[in-house]
Amino acid sequence: MRELADLFGRPRTGQSIVFAGPSGSGKTEVAINLALSLIRVTTSPVTLCDLDVVKPYFRLRDMLRLLTEDEAGRLTIVEPERRLLHADIPTFPRNLHALLSSRETIKVIDVGGDAIGAGAVAQFRETIIASDYSLYIVVNTLRPGMDSADGLKRMLMAIRSGARLEVTGLVANTNLQAETTAEDVQRGYDAVKALGDSEGLPVVAVLVSPEYADQVVHRLAPGAAGLLSVIRVFNRILDTVGSQTEF
Amino acid sequence: MSDKVLMKGAEALAEGAIQAGCRYYFGYPITPQNETPEYMSRRLPEVGGRFVQAESEVASINMVYGAACAGVRVMTSSSSPGISLMQEGISYISGSNVPCVVMNAMRGGPGLGNIAPAQADYFQAVKGGGNGDYKRIVLAPSSIQEGVDLFVDAFELADKYRMVVMVIVDGLIGQMMEPVEFKTRIDVSTLKTPEWATVGRHGRDHANIITSLTLDAAGLEQWNLKLQAKYAQVEQAESRIEEYQMDDADYAIIAYGTMARIAKTTVRVARDKGIKLGLLRPITVWPFPAKQMQAYVGKLKGTLTVELAYRQLFEDVQLTLCDKMPLGWYGRGGGVVPGPQEILAAFEEQFGKGR
Numbered sequence: 001m002r003e004l005a006d007l008f009g010r011p012r013t014g015q016s017i018v019f020a021g022p023s024g025s026g027k028t029e030v031a032i033n034l035a036l037s038l039i040r041v042t043t044s045p046v047t048l049c050d051l052d053v054v055k056p057y058f059r060l061r062d063m064l065r066l067l068t069e070d071e072a073g074r075l076t077i078v079e080p081e082r083r084l085l086h087a088d089i090p091t092f093p094r095n096l097h098a099l100l101s102s103r104e105t106i107k108v109i110d111v112g113g114d115a116i117g118a119g120a121v122a123q124f125r126e127t128i129i130a131s132d133y134s135l136y137i138v139v140n141t142l143r144p145g146m147d148s149a150d151g152l153k154r155m156l157m158a159i160r161s162g163a164r165l166e167v168t169g170l171v172a173n174t175n176l177q178a179e180t181t182a183e184d185v186q187r188g189y190d191a192v193k194a195l196g197d198s199e200g201l202p203v204v205a206v207l208v209s210p211e212y213a214d215q216v217v218h219r220l221a222p223g224a225a226g227l228l229s230v231i232r233v234f235n236r237i238l239d240t241v242g243s244q245t246e247f
Numbered sequence: 248m249s250d251k252v253l254m255k256g257a258e259a260l261a262e263g264a265i266q267a268g269c270r271y272y273f274g275y276p277i278t279p280q281n282e283t284p285e286y287m288s289r290r291l292p293e294v295g296g297r298f299v300q301a302e303s304e305v306a307s308i309n310m311v312y313g314a315a316c317a318g319v320r321v322m323t324s325s326s327s328p329g330i331s332l333m334q335e336g337i338s339y340i341s342g343s344n345v346p347c348v349v350m351n352a353m354r355g356g357p358g359l360g361n362i363a364p365a366q367a368d369y370f371q372a373v374k375g376g377g378n379g380d381y382k383r384i385v386l387a388p389s390s391i392q393e394g395v396d397l398f399v400d401a402f403e404l405a406d407k408y409r410m411v412v413m414v415i416v417d418g419l420i421g422q423m424m425e426p427v428e429f430k431t432r433i434d435v436s437t438l439k440t441p442e443w444a445t446v447g448r449h450g451r452d453h454a455n456i457i458t459s460l461t462l463d464a465a466g467l468e469q470w471n472l473k474l475q476a477k478y479a480q481v482e483q484a485e486s487r488i489e490e491y492q493m494d495d496a497d498y499a500i501i502a503y504g505t506m507a508r509i510a511k512t513t514v515r516v517a518r519d520k521g522i523k524l525g526l527l528r529p530i531t532v533w534p535f536p537a538k539q540m541q542a543y544v545g546k547l548k549g550t551l552t553v554e555l556a557y558r559q560l561f562e563d564v565q566l567t568l569c570d571k572m573p574l575g576w577y578g579r580g581g582g583v584v585p586g587p588q589e590i591l592a593a594f595e596e597q598f599g600k601g602r
Contacts (some may be wrong), residue, residue, distance in 0.1 A: 007335075021283075023255070024253070024254075024424055026257050060498075086361060086362065086363065088278045140253060142251070142252050142253045142426075143253055143254070144252055144254060144258060144262070145254065174250055175253065176252075176253050176426040177253065177425065177426060179251065179426050224254045229433070
């Protein structure tokens with residue numbers, strides 16, 4: 001089992017790690033988990049940045065309440081103004097250019113889904129390029145349209161042209177929530193690996209969640225097993241939320 | 248490897264409609280169901296269907312009216328304020344006796360409200376919202392999978408009774424993600440164009456004319472009596488309920504949709520504490536499963552109605568169980584969703600420790 005920050009090359013202060021990908025592929029989960037991993041293994045300040053202008057619920061800003069006080073205290077969160085949190089309008093945080101060019105902190109950036117979400121960051125392109133960035137595409141091959149090599153290729157092209165940034169690598173996040181099997185994870189990895197091979201991109205991580213990790217980890221082929229990391233799940237179906245949920 | 252895919256509610260329901268034979272969608276975007284038109288715009292052309300983003304909800308529902316008159320499977324979807332704008336069209340479609348499906352992913356109201364989940368359009372869906380004496384069948388799934396399965400029933404019921412069928416969910420079911428499976432695929436080539444459809448004369452001696460206009464009072468009364476007879480038949484045959492842990496229950500929570508899903512956890516927590524609690528979950532809210540609920544008169548010591556609204560579902564529970572048992576109520580509004588413990592606290596406050 002690998003530390004997530006290590007799978008992403010243990011980013012250094014000043015670097016930006018950007019997550020994009022098809023809607024519902026798990027970008028926000030991966031971004032939070034990487035930020036939490038970074039505060040575990042480095043002493044650098046870590047900034048988690050919510051640039052999702054697409055989806056109305058289950059955004060980074062909705063999940064932050066699930067962090068412990070200690071975790072929240074060690075992360076700097078950049079999100080749209082509080083009073084606009086539930087406004088159904090695309091808003092970016094203030095001072096974004098200044099933040100994206102900061103050399104004082106590691107920046108983990110969660111971008112909205114599909115080409116449209118990725119397109120929203122294209123306006124910060126120059127700043128992101130100047131900030132020593134890596135861009136990862138998170139893929140769940142059990143999402144609609146992601147079940148074929150063609151579909152995956154089209155998705156990658158659309159997000160590349162939306163973001164207008166170079167892609168660094170791919171993250172295999174294939175899952176059916178609690179119903180995920182080892183075969184699902186293995187086949188997901190194989191499909192993402194094939195996409196990476198044809199595009200010259202590495203697969204940097206294979207992610208599983210604690211609810212099915214035990215049944216999966218020992219049944220993966222070495223290629224996938226060597227990239228495996230268990231992530232904490234923040235988005236979970238509602239009836240397990242123990243107390244008042246206010247959206 | 249299963250045949251399941253991980254889908255967002257609003258996408259899965261759209262695919263469910265396509266699997267049910269829907270080939271025409273007309274709509275206008277509104278949060279929290281934008282993924283439905285987005286998905287339809289991509290998928291319908293792939294299956295030989297048509298997607299039109301109309302200029303407004305008023306236009307959308309009238310396009311639905313037109314396609315419904317041609318006897319094809321057609322739907323629209325929206326969220327609360329958009330559904331309000333469609334009420335005139337829904338009344339016209341009902342008055343014209345043609346079938347269609349309308350989905351409402353309910354959000355906080357009244358007015359523009361917010362984009363958070365709510366169930367406050369219950370009266371509008373169940374009692375009407377447009378003018379005149381009409382009814383529509385209203386289905387209320389509580390999971391994405393159930394919603395997908397109910398979409399097949401929605402189109403079948405719409406065609407069978409020539410009625411508007413509404414599928415009501417809330418923003419949460421629209422936005423959450425779950426694994427789903429598409430079990431039923433309707434082959435659209437097997438769907439026959441109905442006799443009454445306005446698709447040309449085809450050698451008949453008369454033209455089909457569809458209208459909701461009847462100028463003479465006696466004629467319109469006769470038309471209304473026909474509709475009423477049909478509604479009575481639907482009430483008799485189509486009400487559905489899920490009865491969860493009701494075999495030995497002393498008390499029942501009554502809830503539908505997302506709220507029922509959370510209440511199931513309450514039932515389990517209560518049973519761990521020795522309270523014999525069950526859940527009565529209407530799957531159709533019109534026709535209301537009154538008979539199924541009345542069967543518990545004499546067996547239950549009380550019910551607690553729980554909803555994301557203020558005493559709307561509760562009014563139908565009161566009409567059904569009136570003075571037959573103590574009737575408690577707990578609801579939240581404006582997009583606040585209570586958790587299982589809060590529901591249990593409301594139960595204990597109103598019924599003591601349930602012994």
